[in-house]
Amino acid sequence: MDNTFxxxxxxxxxxxxxxxxxxxxxxxxxxxLSEIILQQTRVVQGMDYWQRFMTMWPTVEKLAEASEDExxxxxxxxGYYSRARNLHVAAKQIxxxxxxxxxxxxxxxxxxxxxxTASAIASFAFGIPTAxxxxxxYRVLARYEGIDTPINSSDGKKLFAQLAQNIVAYDxxxxxxxxxxxxxxxxxxxxxxxxxxxxxxxxxxxxxxGQVDRLPVKLKTIKxxxxxxxxxxxxxxxxxxxxxxxxxxxxxxxxxxxxxxxQPIPVFSGEMTLLRQQVKHVLSHRILLADFYLLEAKDxxxxxxxxxWIKEADIEQYALPRLIEILIDSLPR
Numbered sequence: 419m420d421n422t423f424x425x426x427x428x429x430x431x432x433x434x435x436x437x438x439x440x441x442x443x444x445x446x447x448x449x450x451l452s453e454i455i456l457q458q459t460r461v462v463q464g465m466d467y468w469q470r471f472m473t474m475w476p477t478v479e480k481l482a483e484a485s486e487d488e489x490x491x492x493x494x495x496x497g498y499y500s501r502a503r504n505l506h507v508a509a510k511q512i513x514x515x516x517x518x519x520x521x522x523x524x525x526x527x528x529x530x531x532x533x534x535t536a537s538a539i540a541s542f543a544f545g546i547p548t549a550x551x552x553x554x555x556y557r558v559l560a561r562y563e564g565i566d567t568p569i570n571s572s573d574g575k576k577l578f579a580q581l582a583q584n585i586v587a588y589d590x591x592x593x594x595x596x597x598x599x600x601x602x603x604x605x606x607x608x609x610x611x612x613x614x615x616x617x618x619x620x621x622x623x624x625x626x627x628g629q630v631d632r633l634p635v636k637l638k639t640i641k642x643x644x645x646x647x648x649x650x651x652x653x654x655x656x657x658x659x660x661x662x663x664x665x666x667x668x669x670x671x672x673x674x675x676x677x678x679x680x681q682p683i684p685v686f687s688g689e690m691t692l693l694r695q696q697v698k699h700v701l702s703h704r705i706l707l708a709d710f711y712l713l714e715a716k717d718x719x720x721x722x723x724x725x726x727w728i729k730e731a732d733i734e735q736y737a738l739p740r741l742i743e744i745l746i747d748s749l750p751r
Contacts, residue, residue: 419563420621424585424594430617431597434604436461440468441596447478447520448545450528453535454505457700458498461603467496478518482509490671490737497740498702499669504530520544533579541591549582550595554602560608560634564623568637642700647708648678649745650690653730655717660736661724668701673736676721688715693748699741710745 426506438461440452451471455464470492475481481489486506493502507529512518520543525536533551540546549555556569559581567574587594607617613625624630652659652675659676661668676686694710713719728736733746 419559419585419617422621423562423618424587426617427597427601427676428587428590428593429711430605431593431600435593435596435600437623439465441542444538446520447512449542450508450518450531450535450539451505452531453538454501455496457501457535459496459607463496467493467728478509478512481506482513486671487737491735494737495583495740495743499528499672499737499739503671518543522546522548538595538728541595545586545591547586547591549579549586550599551579551582552599552602552605554599556603556634557608558598558606561624561630562618562622564627564629564633566633566635569634570637570639618639640703642703643707644705644707646679647706648683649674649708649742650676650678650683650686650713651746651749652676652686652713652715653721654718654727656730657721657727658730658733659721659725659727659735661726663739664724668704669739671737672742674739674742677733683711686713686715686719687717688713692746697744697746706741708745709739710748712749 431738434714438452443449452464452468454468455471459467471481474492475484484506486503489502489506490499493499496502508531511528518526522536522540525531525539526533528536531539535550537546537548537550540548541550556578559565559578560569563581565577567577569575569578582598585594605611609631612631613619613622613630616622616625619625622630624633660673661677663672663674665671691712691714692709693712694708697708697710699706699708738746
């Protein structure tokens with residue numbers, strides 16, 4: 419990398435950087451919360467959730483005092499619920515420590531905090547000159563330097579991490595990381611970037627050689643698996659049956675109606691109606707296809723002990739996976 423890249427990037431950022439609420443503070447709690455929420459989440463959607471969390475739990479101590487159910491309920495709709503569970507655990511870690519960790523190594527010890535998130539928090543909250551390498555870094559640097567080493571290979575990760583660290587602005591580490599994020603998100607976009615107005619057009623190898631659409635290179639991942647689910651929403655005398663999903667599977671800790679998977683649908687007394695069929699829901703590592711039935715039970719069904727009966731109106735107090743929300747929306751009222 420030549421020594422003009424970082425100054426030019428910061429100049430662009432000063433003119434075009436996004437105005438985001440967590441950039442107006444050095445409060446590590448607020449910054450950490452924003453970074454966890456923005457993992458796998460677009461800024462527009464994440465901002466609303468960040469504001470809700472900051473309103474509900476304005477300090478890490480308040481968040482640590484909350485129950486897991488309360489945290490999952492407020493997180494509902496963001497997906498990747500392990501982030502919420504890790505957030506809650508990490509809040510307890512911070513409170514036990516007595517202060518928010520202020521070194522890169524200590525920040526990495528927080529539950530759910532990897533290299534990128536730790537570097538982002540370290541630079542934004544504490545001014546530590548460390549590159550927070552995310553997908554934007556990979557894309558911008560791969561195109562600028564014309565690098566075709568796969569970004570998800572071990573060699574690629576090492577290469578890009580070193581390249582990024584070499585160009586950190588030691589006097590403006592927070593602005594540097596935020597500039598790379600904004601430049602990748604709004605200018606050097608994954609598809610159809612407007613290279614004609616890019617400040618790096620003259621020096622960008624990918625642009626000069628017609629490889630913008632080809633870079634960065636990523637190794638093919640494992641083929642997605644499909645999973646068939648059948649849900650039965652059981653109504654009986656104003657109550658419904660739900661269970662909390664167990665550990666070791668998708669949606670750990672969230673609630674769902676009766677699930678039938680890999681076995682025949684049992685026979686119940688009452689009226690069973692098919693409301694939705696083969697509803698497709700895509701997760702990061704699998705595709706779910708769900709059938710949804712309503713059972714107006716004549717007799718109270720005998721279910722396993724993991725199911726509880728609640729008043730139907732109280733379902734809103736329980737954190738549900740997005741798929742279950744979609745299915746419940748199809749219920750006749």
